[in-house]
Each structure stands twice: as structure tokens, then as C-alpha cells.
Amino acid sequence: MSTSLIYALTGIVIxxxxxxxxxxxxxxxxxxxxxxxxxxxxxxxxxxxxxRQVDGPIDPVPHALVxxxxxxxxxxxxxxxALVCRYHDETGSLTFDEENDE
Amino acid sequence: xxxxxxSFDLLLAIALxxxxxxxxxxxxxxxxxxxxxxxxxxxxxxxxxxxxxxLALAEAAIGSGITGALFLGALSRIERxxxxxxxxxxxxxxxxxxxxAWTVLLTxxxxxxxxxxxxRGWGYSDGLADEALSRIDExxxxxxxxxxxxxxxxxxTLLEIGVLLLAALGVYAIGEGPTVRNLQRTSRxxxxxxxxxxxxxxxxxxxGYLVWVGYKEPGGAFQAGALLGGAGVxxxxxxxxxxxxxxxxxxxxxxxGGFLVFLLAGLAVMQDRxxxxxxxxxxxxxxxxxxxxxxxSIGAILTVLFAGCANLLTTPSEEEGx
Numbered sequence: 001m002s003t004s005l006i007y008a009l010t011g012i013v014i015x016x017x018x019x020x021x022x023x024x025x026x027x028x029x030x031x032x033x034x035x036x037x038x039x040x041x042x043x044x045x046x047x048x049x050x051x052r053q054v055d056g057p058i059d060p061v062p063h064a065l066v067x068x069x070x071x072x073x074x075x076x077x078x079x080x081x082a083l084v085c086r087y088h089d090e091t092g093s094l095t096f097d098e099e100n101d102e
Numbered sequence: 103x104x105x106x107x108x109s110f111d112l113l114l115a116i117a118l119x120x121x122x123x124x125x126x127x128x129x130x131x132x133x134x135x136x137x138x139x140x141x142x143x144x145x146x147x148x149x150x151x152x153x154x155x156x157l158a159l160a161e162a163a164i165g166s167g168i169t170g171a172l173f174l175g176a177l178s179r180i181e182r183x184x185x186x187x188x189x190x191x192x193x194x195x196x197x198x199x200x201x202x203a204w205t206v207l208l209t210x211x212x213x214x215x216x217x218x219x220x221x222r223g224w225g226y227s228d229g230l231a232d233e234a235l236s237r238i239d240e241x242x243x244x245x246x247x248x249x250x251x252x253x254x255x256x257x258x259t260l261l262e263i264g265v266l267l268l269a270a271l272g273v274y275a276i277g278e279g280p281t282v283r284n285l286q287r288t289s290r291x292x293x294x295x296x297x298x299x300x301x302x303x304x305x306x307x308x309x310g311y312l313v314w315v316g317y318k319e320p321g322g323a324f325q326a327g328a329l330l331g332g333a334g335v336x337x338x339x340x341x342x343x344x345x346x347x348x349x350x351x352x353x354x355x356x357x358x359g360g361f362l363v364f365l366l367a368g369l370a371v372m373q374d375r376x377x378x379x380x381x382x383x384x385x386x387x388x389x390x391x392x393x394x395x396x397x398x399s400i401g402a403i404l405t406v407l408f409a410g411c412a413n414l415l416t417t418p419s420e421e422e423g424x
Contacts, residue, residue: 003111007152008220010115014122016213021126023205029131029177033138036169037122040145043157045220050231051152052224058153059231060246064255067160067247068262071324071400074164074172075269078407081176082273085413088180 008048015041026095028084032077039073111151118144135173142166155320156247159312163328168404171335175412242385244318251322252389256378260368263361263396270357270403273410274348298340305333313397317386323360323396330401335408346409357406360399364392 018037025031043066050059088094121141128134142165149158234246234254241249251259309326316322337344345353367388368378375381380388408414 003107004152005220005224006108006111006115007148008224009217010118010148012213012216012220013119015216016209017119017122017126019212020205020209023209024202027131029173029180030126030134033131033134033173034126036138037126037141040141040165041122044145044148044152045216047149047154047157048152049220050154050229057231057235058246059229060234060250061230061255063154063156063247064250065258066154067156067251067322067324068259070157070160070164071328072262072265074169074404075266075407077169078172078404078411079269079272081172081411082276082407085176085179085411086276088183092184094180 002052004048004051008045008052011041011044011046011048013041014044017041026097028087028094028096029081032080032084035080036073036077039069043069107151114144114148114151118148131177132174135170135177138173139166139170142169156245156322156325159320159325160328163325163332164404167332168328168335168408171339171408172411175408179411179413240382240385242380242382242389243316245316245320245322247320248316248322248389251324252392253380253385256364256368260361260364260378263364263399266400266403267358267361270406270410273407276410294340298336298342301336302333305329305336309333309397309401313390313393316393317389323393323400326393326397327400328404330397331404331408334401334405338405338409338412338414344405344409346406346414353402353406356402357399360392360396363395367392 015038018034018039018041021034022031022038025034046062047066050062084094118141121137121144125134125137125141128137142161145165146158146162149155149161234250237254238244238246238249241253243249243253309329312321312326312329313323314321316325334344338346348354348357367380371378371380371388
């Protein structure tokens with residue numbers, strides 16, 4: 001079992017955990033946090049795949065994709081959080097459930 | 103062998119999964135965010151283990167630093183807003199009431215399928231490594247990741263800088279809630295002041311070094327910009343008033359400068375070649391100029407994004423009053 005395979009499978013497990021919580025959480029902030037875990041898991045998987053040949057060359061293309069991906073992910077998170085804050089300002093709620101809001 | 107790297111990898115992998123579970127299942131969201139930041143630091147170590155030092159630099163600054171600061175800023179803003187209502191709502195237990203079984207099933211099927219696909223196809227293809235590495239001489243830089251980001255796939259990167267700019271514009275558009283500016287310079291301490299005084303120049307120096315060294319070693323505009331963004335967050339958190347609202351022309355130039363310089367550089371070479379296809383002789387200098395402009399813009403945009411989440415953006419009229 002090679003190093004890159006260990007981290008690729010770890011990334012997939014983390015993305016799976018993130019996906020589960022993204023779908024099952026009702027609090028929007030928690031959904032965004034889970035979305036960040038999905039992203040990090042996918043990044044881990046992608047970059048591990050760049051190093052899958054033990055002695056071969058490292059593929060720089062996934063590295064470049066993930067590097068820009070990390071920065072885009074943080075800006076998307078910021079936009080989402082600003083939207084959630086505004087939503088909370090307007091409605092006083094942190095979920096999209098109608099019956100739970102007062 | 104005294105130290106076995108494989109068992110280190112397995113330990114780190116288990117720690118990553120355990121931290122992910124702990125962060126996602128934490129009853130207190132604040133605790134979950136702090137664990138997420140710790141998770142980001144360990145991911146940075148994982149990047150080093152899969153030979154991605156460029157990503158380790160970016161992850162340490164962004165994944166564990168700025169993203170966590172964004173969440174904490176938003177959380178504290180929301181908590182302050184709803185002091186009157188019961189805090190029980192944030193303690194949302196895990197597991198949706200409506201979609202439990204289907205969610206579990208879907209997640210397990212997807213994860214297992216993905217893992218099987220990896221196990222089956224691992225090692226079959228070289229990817230684009232040979233193609234990229236064989237033409238590295240034409241890119242004007244030595245670090246293959248920088249070559250891909252700013253030369254071979256420059257078109258993608260240009261649009262990604264555009265995405266960052268759009269996110270900042272979005273935060274400006276929605277960020278101005280009913281309350282403004284709640285980080286006052288009230289809680290100043292000598293320790294914090296000295297720390298900020300020492301830290302900020304060091305961060306700027308390191309960022310400059312990272313841009314410069316990015317042509318041959320791990321580093322570049324994204325890592326340096328992330329560091330500058332971190333410096334901006336530290337300054338805002340310590341109560342400094344940074345000029346972050348969009349009514350100032352200077353702010354607009356700094357935010358849009360990276361995208362603009364990138365675009366102009368792409369257009370400038372179009373006399374006898376394609377968009378963003380730099381001439382080989384001057385590629386190094388074009389890339390350096392683009393990287394410098396993008397570093398400043400990325401740092402400024404990340405600072406504005408944090409200011410938006412923590413609700414520090416004031417409207418122009420209120421700014422004039424202060």
C-alpha cells in the first residue's frame with residue numbers, strides 16, 4: 001500500500017463524511033462547514049492521484065488545479081457566510097425549515 | 103529503520119478522519135470550527151507527504167487560518183445578533199429527521215464506488231506529468247506548478263482571479279446588514295499590539311519572498327496572497343481600521359488590479375500569437391508582473407471577504423463620519 005493510495009482513500013472517506021453531514025444537517029452554517037470537508041477530501045484525493053507512481057514524476061496539473069481550488073473554495077465560503085449572515089439578519093433563522101422558524 | 107513513514111501516514115490518515123468526524127459531530131459549532139482549523143493544519147502535513155509543498159503553504163494559510171476566521175467571524179456576528187433567542191438552535195443534533203435512511207445509503211454507495219474506482223484504476227495512467235514536464239523550458243519558470251498555473255493553464259487562472267473578484271463584489275452587495283462595525287478598539291492589550299507590530303512586517307516580507315521564489319521553488323501568487331490576506335485578518339481583528347469599503351477608488355484598483363494586469367498581459371502578446379501565449383524570451387518577466395499584481399489583489403480580496411463576514415464593512419456615509 002503506497003503513501004499516495006492511503007491519502008487518496010482518506011480523502012474519499014472525508015469527502016463521504018462531509019457529504020453525509022452536508023445532506024443531513026439542518027443548520028446552514030454546519031452545511032457550509034461540511035461542504036468545506038467535501039472540498040478538502042476531494043483535493044486530497046486529486047493531489048494523491050498526482051503522486052500515484054512511486055518513483056515516477058509528480059503530475060503538476062492536479063497541484064495547480066487544487067491550489068486555485070483552495071483559494072476559490074475560501075472565497076465561495078466567504079460569500080456563502082455573508083449570505084447566511086444577511087439571511088439571519090432578515091429572518092432570525094439559521095435553517096430553511098419553515099415550521100421551526102418563529 | 104527507526105522511523106517508519108508508512109505507519110506515520112496511516113496514523114495521520116486516522117487522525118484526519120477522526121478530526122473530520124469530531125468537527126462535523128461537535129454539538130457546539132464553535133468547537134467544530136476550531137477542530138476544523140486543527141484539521142487544516144494536519145492536511146497541510148498530508149500535502150507534504152504527497153509531494154505537494156505548494157499546497158501545504160496555501161493550506162496552512164487558508165484552510166486552517168482564513169477559512170476558520172471567516173466561520174468564527176460569521177458565528178460571532180450571528181450569536182451577537184440573537185442574544186435574546188435561545189442558543190439551543192446551534193446545538194443541532196446530527197441526523198436529519200426527514201432524510202436519514204436515504205442520506206446514509208446515498209453517501210455509502212457514492213463513497214464505496216469512488217474508493218473502488220480508485221483501487222481499480224490506481225497507477226494505470228501517468229496523467230499529464232510527462233507532457234507538462236517535457237515542455238517546462240518553454241514556460242519561463244522552473245517550478246512546474248507555477249508553469250501550469252501561470253503559463254500552460256493561464257486561462258483557468260485568469261478566470262479564477264475573476265471568481266475571487268466576483269465573490270468580493272458579492273460580499274459588498276449583501277454585506278451591509280442593519281448593524282455596522284462592531285470590532286472596536288476597546289480591548290487593546292500590550293501583548294496583542296506588540297504581536298501585531300512584529301507579525302505584520304514579517305508576513306509581508308514572507309509574502310514577497312514567496313512570490314519571488316515561486317518561479318523555481320514552492321511559492322507563488324496564491325500562497326503569498328493568502329499570507330497577505332492573513333495579515334489583513336490579523337490587522338482587522340486587532341482593531342485596526344483598514345480602508346476596505348468599495349467607495350474608495352484606491353480599494354477598487356487594488357481589488358481589481360490582479361485581474362486587470364493578467365488580462366492586459368494576455369492581450370498585449372496577441373500581436374502575433376494567441377491570447378495569454380507569452381513569448382518565450384519574456385515569459386519569466388510577464389509571469390512575475392502578473393504574480394505581483396495578483397498577490398496584492400488576492401490579499402486584499404481575502405481581507406475584504408473577512409470584513410464582509412464579520413460585518414466590518416461600513417457604508418460610505420458612516421465612514422465619512424468617523
